[in-house]
Amino acid sequence: MDEVYRAIVSLGGRVSYSELISRFSSRGIGELTLSLVLNDLIRRGLIKASQNGFKVVSSYTPPVPLSVELSSRVYRGFDGYLKFLSEGPYSITGLASTLSPQYPLPNQSFQIKTSYTLYPFQKRILDGLAGDCLILGLPTGLGKTYIAGSLLERESRAKPLRTLFLVPSVPLGIQQAIFARRMLNVEAYLISGSISPERRSMLRVWNAGFAVTTPQTFYNDILSPFESVLDSVRHGSLNDLSMFFREVDFRFPYDVVVADECQNYIGETDGYSILLAAKACGSRIIALSAAPQLHSKRRFEELKKIFSTITVVSLEDRELKQYIPRRILKILRVKVSDDLLKIYGEIGRVASKYEGEVIDRYGRHHLNTGCREHRECVVLTALRSLRLRLVEDGASSVLSYATWRIRELRTPLDSLNGLSIYKAYREALKREFNHKFSHVRQILKSEDYSKAIVFLESVEAAKQLFSMVQDDHGFENVSILVGKQNMSMEHQALALLHFRENARILISTSVGEEGLDIPSADVEVWIDPPSNPRKWIQRFGRVLRQPGGKDYATTYVLVTMGTHEWTKLLSTMRKVERFYGFTQEMVFINDVKAQKKLNI
Numbered sequence: 004m005d006e007v008y009r010a011i012v013s014l015g016g017r018v019s020y021s022e023l024i025s026r027f028s029s030r031g032i033g034e035l036t037l038s039l040v041l042n043d044l045i046r047r048g049l050i051k052a053s054q055n056g057f058k059v060v061s062s063y064t065p066p067v068p069l070s071v072e073l074s075s076r077v078y079r080g081f082d083g084y085l086k087f088l089s090e091g092p093y094s095i096t097g098l099a100s101t102l103s104p105q106y107p108l109p110n111q112s113f114q115i116k117t118s119y120t121l122y123p124f125q126k127r128i129l130d131g132l133a134g135d136c137l138i139l140g141l142p143t144g145l146g147k148t149y150i151a152g153s154l155l156e157r158e159s160r161a162k163p164l165r166t167l168f169l170v171p172s173v174p175l176g177i178q179q180a181i182f183a184r185r186m187l188n189v190e191a192y193l194i195s196g197s198i199s200p201e202r203r204s205m206l207r208v209w210n211a212g213f214a215v216t217t218p219q220t221f222y223n224d225i226l227s228p229f230e231s232v233l234d235s236v237r238h239g240s241l242n243d244l245s246m247f248f249r250e251v252d253f254r255f256p257y258d259v260v261v262a263d264e265c266q267n268y269i270g271e272t273d274g275y276s277i278l279l280a281a282k283a284c285g286s287r288i289i290a291l292s293a294a295p296q297l298h299s300k301r302r303f304e305e306l307k308k309i310f311s312t313i314t315v316v317s318l319e320d321r322e323l324k325q326y327i328p329r330r331i332l333k334i335l336r337v338k339v340s341d342d343l344l345k346i347y348g349e350i351g352r353v354a355s356k357y358e359g360e361v362i363d364r365y366g367r368h369h370l371n372t373g374c375r376e377h378r379e380c381v382v383l384t385a386l387r388s389l390r391l392r393l394v395e396d397g398a399s400s401v402l403s404y405a406t407w408r409i410r411e412l413r414t415p416l417d418s419l420n421g422l423s424i425y426k427a428y429r430e431a432l433k434r435e436f437n438h439k440f441s442h443v444r445q446i447l448k449s450e451d452y453s454k455a456i457v458f459l460e461s462v463e464a465a466k467q468l469f470s471m472v473q474d475d476h477g478f479e480n481v482s483i484l485v486g487k488q489n490m491s492m493e494h495q496a497l498a499l500l501h502f503r504e505n506a507r508i509l510i511s512t513s514v515g516e517e518g519l520d521i522p523s524a525d526v527e528v529w530i531d532p533p534s535n536p537r538k539w540i541q542r543f544g545r546v547l548r549q550p551g552g553k554d555y556a557t558t559y560v561l562v563t564m565g566t567h568e569w570t571k572l573l574s575t576m577r578k579v580e581r582f583y584g585f586t587q588e589m590v591f592i593n594d595v596k597a598q599k600k601l602n603i
Contacts, residue, residue: 007023007027007041007044008044008049008050008059010023010026010027011023011050011057011058011059012059016058016059017057017058017059018057018058019057023041023057041057044057078478079470079473079474079478080466080469080470080473081466081469081470081483081489083478084469084478084482084483084498085490085494087478088494088497088498088501089494102177102180102181102184102191102192102193102215103192103193103194103195103197103198104192104194104206104208104211105206106206107205107206107207107210108192108206108207108208108210108211109210110210110212111165111190111210111211111212111213112162112163112164112165112212112258113159113163113164113165113166113189113190113212113213114159114160114163114164115152115155115156115159115164115166115187115188115189116156116187116188117149117152117153117156117186117187117188118185118186118187118188119149119152119186121146121149121150121153122146122326123322124320124322124323124325124326125146125149125150125153127322128150128314128316129150129153129154129157131312131314132150132154132289132312132314133311133312134287134310134311134312135282135287135288135289135309135310135311135312136154136288136289136290136310136311136312136313136314137265137290137291137292137306137309137310137312137313137314138150138151138289138290138291138292138314138316145323145326145327145544147263147291147292148179148182148263148291149186151261151289151291152182152183152186152187154289155187155259155261155289156187158259158287163212164212164258164259165212165213165256165257165258165259166189166212166213166214166257166258166259166260166261167214167216167221167256167257167259167260167261167277167281168183168191168213168214168215168216168261168263169216169217169218169221169260169261169262169263169274169277170215170216170217170263170264171217171218171263171264171274172217172492172495173193173195173196173197173217173492173493173496174492174493174495174496174499175263175264176193176195176215176216176217177193177496178496178499179191179215179263180192180193180215183213183215187213189212189213190211190212190213191211191213191214191215192208192211192213192214192215193215193216194208194209194211194214194215194216194220194221195216195217195220196217196219196220200223200224203220203224204224209221209224209225209256214257218272218273218274218276218277219273221273221277222273222276222277225256226273226276226277226280229247229253229280230276232244232247233276233279233280236279236283237275237276237279241279241282241283241308244279244280244283245283245284248280248283248284253284254284255280255281255283255284255285255286257281257286258286258287259286259287259288259289260277260278260281260286260287260288260289261289261290261291262274262277262278262288262289262290262291263291264291264292265278265290265291265292265306275305278290278309279309282309288309288310290309290310327556328554328555328556329554329555329556329588330543330555330556330558330586330587330588331555331556331557331558331587331588331589331590332558332560332587332588332589332590333557333558333559333560333590333592334560334562334572334589334590334591334592335442335446335559335560335561335562335592335593335595336562336564336591336592336593337438337439337442337561337562337563337564338438338564339394339438339563339564339565339566340431340434340435340438342427342430342431342434343393343394343398343431343435343438344565344566345418345419345427346393346419346424346427346428346431347390347393347394347566349416349418349419349424349427350386350389350390350393350412350424351390353386353409353411353412353424354383354386354387354390356411357379357382357383357386358370358383360379361377361379361380361383364377364379365377365380370383382409385404385405385406385409386406386409388406389401389404389406389407391567392404392460392461392464393428394563394566394567394568395460395530395531395532395563395568396437396439396459396460396461396464396530396531397436397437397438397439397440397464397530398428398431398432398435398436398437398438399432399436399437399440399463399464399467400437400459400461400463400464400467401461401463402432402463403463407425407428411424412424412425413425437464437467437468438563439530439561439563440467440468440471442561442595443457443468443472443528443530443561444471444472444475445595446526446528446559446595447472447475447476447508447528448475449595450525450526450557451525452507452524452525452526453507453524453525454502454507454508454509454523454524454525454526455507455508455509455524455525455526455527455528456508456509456511456524456526456527456528457472457508457509457510457511457527457528457530458511458512458513458527458528458529458530458531458542459510459511459512459529459530459531460512460513460530460531461512462485462486462488462489462512464530465483465485465510465511465512466483466485466489468510468530469481469483469510472508472510476507476508479505479506480505480506480507480508481506481507481508481509481510482498482499482501482502482506482508482509482510483498483509483510483511484498484499484502484509484510484511484512484514485511485512485514486512486513486514487514495514509524513538525557526557526558526559527542527543527556527557527558527559528558528559528560528561529542529558529559529560529561530561531561531568532560532562532568532571532572532575533572533575534571534575535575535578536575536578536579536582536583538575539575539576539579539585540579540583540585542558543556543558543585543587558587560572
């Protein structure tokens, strides 16, 4: 903030937006960060915006730029990275407060004027939308939000609209509020749980004409008094709900609801209750999803209860294919030591023993109930997870698993030369910390890219790999994204800003597969195969919009030979093709360096 303020002062106290972009882009400060800082300066009353640019309206003596302090330190490893984010040139507190109401709001509504033009395939989708509509199957990066924005523009021509924009997370909420301000030219506000219920009431936040919020926040404030009624209507008639709302004189406070990542708003969720309430009150609903679970009949029926128009987009559509690259899946066959394969096999035998006990005592059907009540079921689940992660994310990913305490894993075995499974694992770990990490690092060193994303399931493995890739590429060039148990939503938002504007590489667990607007990348690496079609589509969507006009999207997937990984990959890929019509070319490689020489 201080650096931008100084720049405006040094340029005579009056400057255009393009001049600021030109000045700061060469110093690694992107347009998004610049917009956030300018918003903060306006909120503080230090500058004023006009059509011609910005001018200083209040004097201010900034301290020494924080960037100088940052450049003299090294923030290595996961904990160091969190510190780097917290001590960065902008804080999440300022970021959120810039986008949230600061004073009581009057009742607002807006006419929307977009600052972009749709591609022909997006325009065709828009022209086919009517009533309560769901756009599904259009992966991240191909403009679902832009289509929704243009629909809002069309609807607001007749009269100004009040819009509720639902997002599954605060980081995505920040991104969508910025999108609305910049691309829809409305005074969008972020309403989140970081504002206390008392303060939300005092600020009259639901007077906002364009409110971006999480389902839980809106539900708690507006719909929680009707919880029992909404619970009953989930499996009943919407007419009964409409009649109830008329009897109690309840009106839904928004004309339009936009539900982003709406596959999360199904079943026993706050999001689904909001959609039901909006539908019952006659509000318009626009829902967006890259990959709703169409392979689940129950979920599809729940969607049809809400939406009169469901538009399914196929990536094989001739017009759409002009705007997306060829999809190439490079399957890297990774060898693993015989020692680790033996451990993998022995854990499988112990799991089979517990599986037999569950079948004998509770019946075969009980295996798939997700039971957490019986000890045998809990142990079986833990053993299966241990065995999967051991090869999918590598030996180092299960280093701290409590599963190793199970008696059978501590018992000496003749097949392991008198060692227990746990001791054999510890010995194998000394010889090879992780059999996949070296391949990932080689890909990141040898590929030509502006942005690369590495996906994996294990948080521990993500942290371990992050430190190694930092050493290879420098801490400022690598970002990491993990779940909120290890990384607050505020840090997630800052990590995404870091990746969008500065870092070249993002290491991400499944938290980055959906619910966050991750910038497009040139190259992706899947350390483990996706476990279901939704994960597959969400991961692949990150490389479907290629910067620089490249004609192919490259994804590496690492498959451990002699294990379940190839079968799992093939099974998920077939489901993706069957349910979504999503196909890709496959190339099998054994060595990254060799395939680069052959230009594969």
